[in-house]
Amino acid sequence: MHISRYVTFDAHVHVMSRSRLESGWRWLQQQCHDDVRTTGKPPTPKSLMADLAGSGIQGCFNFFFAIFPRTSRVVNEWNDRFCSGNAGVLPFLTLHPHDTSGERSEMLNEFILNRHFAGVKIHSFIQDIRLDAEWMHDVCAFLAKNRRILYLHTGFSATYRNRYHEEEMARDLATLLSAFPGLTVVAAHMFYPRLDLAFRLLNTFPNLYLDTTGLISTLEKGGDVGRWLPSWEEHAERIMFGSDAGLNPASILEEVRLFEELAMSEQALRRIGGETAWRLVEILGLSRDGMKLPLSPANIAKSA
Numbered sequence: 225m226h227i228s229r230y231v232t233f234d235a236h237v238h239v240m241s242r243s244r245l246e247s248g249w250r251w252l253q254q255q256c257h258d259d260v261r262t263t264g265k266p267p268t269p270k271s272l273m274a275d276l277a278g279s280g281i282q283g284c285f286n287f288f289f290a291i292f293p294r295t296s297r298v299v300n301e302w303n304d305r306f307c308s309g310n311a312g313v314l315p316f317l318t319l320h321p322h323d324t325s326g327e328r329s330e331m332l333n334e335f336i337l338n339r340h341f342a343g344v345k346i347h348s349f350i351q352d353i354r355l356d357a358e359w360m361h362d363v364c365a366f367l368a369k370n371r372r373i374l375y376l377h378t379g380f381s382a383t384y385r386n387r388y389h390e391e392e393m394a395r396d397l398a399t400l401l402s403a404f405p406g407l408t409v410v411a412a413h414m415f416y417p418r419l420d421l422a423f424r425l426l427n428t429f430p431n432l433y434l435d436t437t438g439l440i441s442t443l444e445k446g447g448d449v450g451r452w453l454p455s456w457e458e459h460a461e462r463i464m465f466g467s468d469a470g471l472n473p474a475s476i477l478e479e480v481r482l483f484e485e486l487a488m489s490e491q492a493l494r495r496i497g498g499e500t501a502w503r504l505v506e507i508l509g510l511s512r513d514g515m516k517l518p519l520s521p522a523n524i525a526k527s528a
């Protein structure tokens with residue numbers, strides 16, 4: 225147990241059903257065959273929640289995405305049930321490219337409007353979704369109108385051996401952000417290895433945010449972390465810490481410790497470690513019905 229001084233919100237968590245966590249773990253073992261950490265037991269919803277709490281994290285965005293056709297609704301129902309029992313965990317909707325337009329609009333209405341999901345998470349590579357798909361336009365219009373987040377996987381196209389590469393995706397995202405200036409978008413993984421694209425978009429579009437997921441260890445391995453920290457520092461109000469817990473051989477605690485050791489100001493560490501995310505939760509009104517986010521730093525300050 226190590227209560228972080230800086231990290232209070234994890235913007236990128238995958239608490240999923242036990243069977244999906246287990247198959248995700250097998251996939252990780254194939255991907256990282258040299259990583260001894262994947263030889264251990266796969267995480268469970270309970271162990272992930274204990275890891276979050278043990279690091280002092282009081283809120284998170286939760287992503288459980290549909291891989292197979294006809295499974296979006298069951299997956300969303302699971303996420304709803306799980307998050308309802310765990311205050312501070314905010315669910316995101318998943319959509320599958322094979323959902324019919326009727327199914328899609330039914331799920332958007334039901335889960336976003338009635339059950340207060342925080343937005344939609346899209347994984348272009350695993351789910352084979354292009355941002356220039358016509359239906360993505362409708363999803364963006366819905367999210368912009370209802371002030372909910374579009375959370376996108378960006379970057380690591382080489383790892384996924386996907387032809388939808390960073391430059392093309394950044395161009396498609398710029399088109400969406402221009403068409404929907406009120407839409408809040410988070411680009412997870414900062415278009416790695418093209419962080420330059422992420423920061424160029426950040427300078428152009430005020431409602432774009434980035435997350436640090438998967439980047440610290442990757443940039444450190446390539447000796448590139450120092451190159452980007454000044455940009456992280458400068459844009460700390462638009463960047464959020466993410467652990468990828470559930471689909472990451474490293475534990476949340478390991479990710480938190482890596483983050484805490486970055487050579488940035490305390491203010492930037494606190495912003496990226498949680499303040500940016502808590503502010504988004506507040507300005508977009510993302511708390512779920514009856515959920516008070518009892519542990520948010522703002523609420524702790526108020527009740528102290």
Ligand SMILES: [Zn+2]
Nearest residue numbers: 236238468471
């Ligand atoms: Zn992820």
